[in-house]
Amino acid sequence: MAKKMTLFSAFTLIACAAICFYLNSNARSHADHLDPQFYSRSCPRVQQIVRANVSKAVAKEVRMGASLVRLHFHDCFVKGCDASILLDDTNSLIGEKRSRPNRDSARGFEVVDDIKSSVEKECNQTVSCADILALAARDSVVLAGGPSWEVPLGRRDSRSASLGDSNYNIPAPNNTFHTILNKFEFQGLDIIDLVALSGSHTIGSARCVSFRQSLYNQSAGIPKLDESHAAHLRARCPKSGGDENLFPLDFVTPRTFDNSYFKNLLSSKGLLSSDRALVSKNGVSMELVKIYAESNELFFQQFAKSMVKMGNISPLTGLSGEIRKNCRERNA
Numbered sequence: 667m668a669k670k671m672t673l674f675s676a677f678t679l680i681a682c683a684a685i686c687f688y689l690n691s692n693a694r695s696h697a698d699h700l701d702p703q704f705y706s707r708s709c710p711r712v713q714q715i716v717r718a719n720v721s722k723a724v725a726k727e728v729r730m731g732a733s734l735v736r737l738h739f740h741d742c743f744v745k746g747c748d749a750s751i752l753l754d755d756t757n758s759l760i761g762e763k764r765s766r767p768n769r770d771s772a773r774g775f776e777v778v779d780d781i782k783s784s785v786e787k788e789c790n791q792t793v794s795c796a797d798i799l800a801l802a803a804r805d806s807v808v809l810a811g812g813p814s815w816e817v818p819l820g821r822r823d824s825r826s827a828s829l830g831d832s833n834y835n836i837p838a839p840n841n842t843f844h845t846i847l848n849k850f851e852f853q854g855l856d857i858i859d860l861v862a863l864s865g866s867h868t869i870g871s872a873r874c875v876s877f878r879q880s881l882y883n884q885s886a887g888i889p890k891l892d893e894s895h896a897a898h899l900r901a902r903c904p905k906s907g908g909d910e911n912l913f914p915l916d917f918v919t920p921r922t923f924d925n926s927y928f929k930n931l932l933s934s935k936g937l938l939s940s941d942r943a944l945v946s947k948n949g950v951s952m953e954l955v956k957i958y959a960e961s962n963e964l965f966f967q968q969f970a971k972s973m974v975k976m977g978n979i980s981p982l983t984g985l986s987g988e989i990r991k992n993c994r995e996r997n998a
């Protein structure tokens with residue numbers, strides 16, 4: 667009798683475990699919130715695959731890391747982090763690639779294609795393009811020497827894009843501090859996120875067209891630019907021409923993710939007018955810049971927190987959206 671009971675209990679235990687496993691993995695694939703373990707069963711090697719591809723791309727071209735971080739930002743600020751930025755134009759869809767902030771500027775789409783096809787080979791239609799962008803952004807920061815963080819996962823991909831929101835929601839380099847802060851607050855981000863995330867400009871480059879206006883118009887209202895630095899920039903960014911030239915956003919350590927961006931701001935050597943506005947237009951942001959200029963550690967801690975917060979902007983979860991087969995187009 668006792669032996670029968672033990673057998674029965676063991677059977678019940680195994681059955682319960684199986685049901686729990688099923689319910690848990692089912693819940694994961696339709697979760698309504700993001701979770702770093704989202705793919706732990708369905709695609710356990712996804713993070714390694716993304717990291718390997720990002721490393722390869724950055725080894726080929728250092729700037730690519732910065733471009734991938736920016737893609738994630740420009741994705742999240744338009745209808746949430748749903749990979750809408752990756753959609754190509756078709757007869758029935760107007761994409762975001764030719765919006766003012768993205769046209770001739772957003773890059774890295776081929777790298778995302780490569781990552782997606784490596785992931786697809788191992789886990790067919792399981793990992794979203796939106797999650798690939800979030801992971802690639804984190805890996806790019808790490809590879810440049812910046813902080814690491816756990817990326818909450820489980821975003822799904824949109825079936826639409828918004829050229830209008832891309833034009834309007836993404837901050838422009840000639841926006842006032844007030845407008846930029848409003849655009850962050852509209853996404854549920856605050857002034858701390860604004861200052862910390864602007865620290866992404868410790869890597870990557872800008873074209874002349876993104877700062878020429880403020881370089882030649884040092885009137886009242888435009889955040890001050892150090893005169894000798896301005897002269898140096900004007901030599902390669904003349905009033906007309908020089909459009910092919912690229913300028914590091916952090917001229918001291920352009921390839922390293924560190925707090926020198928904030929140190930540059932304190933000496934009025936930020937490249938974009940929107941960068942310099944952080945130290946001239948608002949007392950709170952000025953104090954935050956000073957804190958991050960003094961402590962790399964505090965910058966890294968806040969940057970990681972703010973990246974997670976940005977990555978959580980209105981994700982599609984559960985049964986909303988889809989898992990695209992190809993990041994450039996909606997599924998048929």
Ligand code: HEM
Binds near residue numbers: 731772863876
């Ligand atoms: C605060 C408002 C912001 C403005 C006005 C702004 C504007 C810009 C502009 C104009 C460029 C240069 C584009 C070009 O010339 O082609 C740029 C580059 C970049 N931005 Fe921002 N940005 C802002 C915030 C952010 C945030 C929040 C992130 C990331 C979380 C970010 C990441 C980057 C990166 C990494 C680059 C370099 C891209 C590359 O080299 O390909 N930016 N940004």
